[in-house]
Amino acid sequence: MAESFPDATAQSGRSPASTGDTVLDRMLRGGVPRNRPILVSGGPGAGKSTLGMQFLQAGLAADEEVLYVSTEQTLDELHDSFRNFAFDLDADGLHVTSVHATPGHVFDDEEQLTLGTVGDDETSVGAFGADVPFEMEYIRDHLAEYDQCDRVVFDSVSGLAPLADDTPRFRRGLLELVRTFSEEFGAASIFVAEESDAHEDVPAAELLQFTTHGAVRLTRERVAGEYHRFLEVTKLRGVDHDTAPHEFEITDGGIEVFARDDRQANPDADAVTTGIAGLDRLTGGGYPEGNSTVIENDGRADVSATIAGGLLGALEADRSVALFPEPNMTPGWLRETVCSHVAPLETLLDEDRLFVVDWSNAWDVDHRNVFPVHLSGLWDLLSQSKFYLTQKLLRIYRTLTDRRTQPLTAFVYTETMLQDLGPSDVRFQYNWARANILTDADNVVFVQNPVSMGEQLAEFYVHDAQQVLRQWVHDNGMEYVRLNKSAGGQTGVSRHVSHLDEPPYLEVRASGGDGIE
Numbered sequence: 001m002a003e004s005f006p007d008a009t010a011q012s013g014r015s016p017a018s019t020g021d022t023v024l025d026r027m028l029r030g031g032v033p034r035n036r037p038i039l040v041s042g043g044p045g046a047g048k049s050t051l052g053m054q055f056l057q058a059g060l061a062a063d064e065e066v067l068y069v070s071t072e073q074t075l076d077e078l079h080d081s082f083r084n085f086a087f088d089l090d091a092d093g094l095h096v097t098s099v100h101a102t103p104g105h106v107f108d109d110e111e112q113l114t115l116g117t118v119g120d121d122e123t124s125v126g127a128f129g130a131d132v133p134f135e136m137e138y139i140r141d142h143l144a145e146y147d148q149c150d151r152v153v154f155d156s157v158s159g160l161a162p163l164a165d166d167t168p169r170f171r172r173g174l175l176e177l178v179r180t181f182s183e184e185f186g187a188a189s190i191f192v193a194e195e196s197d198a199h200e201d202v203p204a205a206e207l208l209q210f211t212t213h214g215a216v217r218l219t220r221e222r223v224a225g226e227y228h229r230f231l232e233v234t235k236l237r238g239v240d241h242d243t244a245p246h247e248f249e250i251t252d253g254g255i256e257v258f259a260r261d262d263r264q265a266n267p268d269a270d271a272v273t274t275g276i277a278g279l280d281r282l283t284g285g286g287y288p289e290g291n292s293t294v295i296e297n298d299g300r301a302d303v304s305a306t307i308a309g310g311l312l313g314a315l316e317a318d319r320s321v322a323l324f325p326e327p328n329m330t331p332g333w334l335r336e337t338v339c340s341h342v343a344p345l346e347t348l349l350d351e352d353r354l355f356v357v358d359w360s361n362a363w364d365v366d367h368r369n370v371f372p373v374h375l376s377g378l379w380d381l382l383s384q385s386k387f388y389l390t391q392k393l394l395r396i397y398r399t400l401t402d403r404r405t406q407p408l409t410a411f412v413y414t415e416t417m418l419q420d421l422g423p424s425d426v427r428f429q430y431n432w433a434r435a436n437i438l439t440d441a442d443n444v445v446f447v448q449n450p451v452s453m454g455e456q457l458a459e460f461y462v463h464d465a466q467q468v469l470r471q472w473v474h475d476n477g478m479e480y481v482r483l484n485k486s487a488g489g490q491t492g493v494s495r496h497v498s499h500l501d502e503p504p505y506l507e508v509r510a511s512g513g514d515g516i517e
Helices: 008-012 022-027 048-061 075-081 136-146 157-163 167-184 202-211 277-283 303-316 331-337 345-350 377-384 386-403 423-436 455-464
Strands: 037-042 066-070 094-104 112-118 151-155 188-194 214-223 226-236 246-251 254-257 292-297 320-324 354-358 370-372 408-413 443-448 467-473 479-485 493-499 506-510
Touching: 022 226, 022 246, 022 254, 037 048, 037 167, 037 202, 048 066, 048 151, 048 188, 048 214, 048 254, 066 136, 075 094, 094 136, 094 157, 112 136, 136 167, 151 167, 157 167, 157 188, 167 188, 167 202, 277 467, 277 479, 277 493, 277 506, 292 303, 292 455, 303 320, 303 331, 303 408, 303 443, 303 506, 331 345, 345 354, 354 386, 386 423, 423 455, 443 455
Parallel strands: 037 188, 037 214, 066 094, 066 151, 151 188, 292 443, 292 467, 320 354, 320 408, 354 370, 408 443
Antiparallel strands: 094 112, 214 226, 226 246, 246 254, 467 479, 479 493, 493 506
16 A cells, blocks of 8 residues: 655755756656655666766755665775766765675574674674664664765665565565655655566565655667667656656766657647647647647547547637538537537537538538538439549638638548548548648648558558647556657657546546646
8 A cells, every 4th residue: 555645845845856867857846855755766787876876966966964875785886886977975975884684693593684784984783783683673773873864875675685575574664764764864765676587676666666755767678779778757646747758878977868848848839729738738739730630549539528629729719610520520519519618509600610521411500611521312322423522522622711711720530531532532632631721820630540540541641740649548448648749749648538528528637646737
């Protein structure tokens, strides 16, 4: 069960502790919280210890007392590990101690693991005057002498593996160790955990996932045949943190995280709101003008709610709207979801603010701005002709251009066109409209299911679009939206979607955060 901690700011009255990297601080919304433990995990050589020491060096620069606890290296080994970095390991405010299990005897009993320590003065096992068992209470007693420290790095929990056999006791002991740093020290603390089959700290790492306030994971992945380093903040309780993976490199000053979301701080001024605040933030402003957005879906996600929000947003921004609806988007649906909050359907049509291209003959509204694609009765046979359909659509596009007096946002369900036209015909329609109808102030939102419409045609729209969103229902039954392509948003970031009965019809929530975006 996740442990609850009181509010760090209220307790300490201090701002978060900088990690020493500007981008990582921004991802954490300021840095490592005071009175809050953070887990840093990753494979061998991922940069975990480097990040830990960098975090402490940032504390020294802020005139703080800091503590590095090693469970696997001696002081000489630590100096050797960091010899290529611009770290000051001899700074007055930097305390270094080791905590490790070593064979020994306690009170002449049979041989057992005892607590071995090496402190700042490199004196071994002197804190207690005699050998003591390698148990959490003695580890905590040894570390208590450093309670003046403002920051602590415990590297790594693999050194506590001998204690993990008794899981309930180990769980309690680990929680007490966390509290020692967070509550008794009042420190910002980082626990390092190895992710490797060769290490036996899995129980500790798993427990820390639940116990710690936040988690940062370092990984290496192949990109174009070469290894690249990535950092991801996988958890930060109660904070709307950046969840996107960021690439980083290791320099002589520590880790340097590459910025990938600078653009979200400067939303696209030439974008039309999606009508949904969280989606605007994710996309960097909304649907870009002068270009197209593709919303891909898996056939299970309720994309109609996303479109309803977009229709409201465009109409409230005094734009004209062209809707190419799917069969379920009837006049009744539009009246209930959109018109009841903006203006009556007939008013929108009369004022040339709404145009409907009715491909499925689902609209029984007789109005000059409702364009049925197919003819009725026997004439319907003629309307099946691709030549007829192409020419009629071109006439509709020209009519839209002549009648509208405002910038246009079009919402197009591309799959409705595939009922009668082939992929090459659909491409022609789009390219013609883009070249002859759309202006730099207009934009188009395409809604499509790549599986049902065909991957090749779907890729045509994706390749041409400036922005691509994916909305789907996960195997866990929850709905998500992800920005896969954008010139001004948080690409590679997934957000949880909740549906509402009233506008904006969707809540888009940040992964790992508690607030609505």
